[in-house]
Amino acid sequence: xVRRSAWPLLALTTVLQAxxxxxxxxxxxxxxxxxxxxxxxxxxxxxxxxxxRLSQACVRQLAGSNDADLAARLQxxxxxxxxxxxxxxxxxxxxxxxxxxxxxxLLAGRFGDDSERVVKRCLARQLGLxxxxxxxxxxxxxxxxxxxxxx
Numbered sequence: 001x002v003r004r005s006a007w008p009l010l011a012l013t014t015v016l017q018a019x020x021x022x023x024x025x026x027x028x029x030x031x032x033x034x035x036x037x038x039x040x041x042x043x044x045x046x047x048x049x050x051x052x053r054l055s056q057a058c059v060r061q062l063a064g065s066n067d068a069d070l071a072a073r074l075q076x077x078x079x080x081x082x083x084x085x086x087x088x089x090x091x092x093x094x095x096x097x098x099x100x101x102x103x104x105x106l107l108a109g110r111f112g113d114d115s116e117r118v119v120k121r122c123l124a125r126q127l128g129l130x131x132x133x134x135x136x137x138x139x140x141x142x143x144x145x146x147x148x149x150x151x
Contacts, residue, residue, distance in 0.1 A: 054082035
């Protein structure tokens with residue numbers, strides 16, 4: 001049993017502990033939010049280049065290297081597809097909190113774990129699926145197997 005004279009001190013301690021927990025939670029949320037968005041301007045600067053690469057890859061995959069007429073006709077549709085995909089990739093990279101790793105992969109021409117996660121989340125979003133629903137998909141294996149295939 002707590003003595004009556006200790007009651008105000010106990011109540012003050014409880015209030016201080018609750019305030020401390022709230023402060024830590026708020027700080028954690030603010031810091032994580034700031035970290036997740038810290039590299040967003042750089043991602044936004046890289047988006048047009050990413051969009052161009054996506055568009056070129058789309059044309060190459062669909063037209064191959066022998067059909068210049070088909071490649072010319074695919075420019076506009078591939079650009080129309082590349083724009084929302086590049087926006088999605090930038091947004092998902094920013095949301096992931098792993099922007100630095102993804103940017104590093106992109107600059108080095110690698111496809112690392114964090115990049116794979118972002119691509120899967122963006123693909124799921126584009127298909128209207130739950131964010132983590134494509135996590136079990138062996139994306140690297142599929143890219144290795146079908147990435148060089150030409151129609």
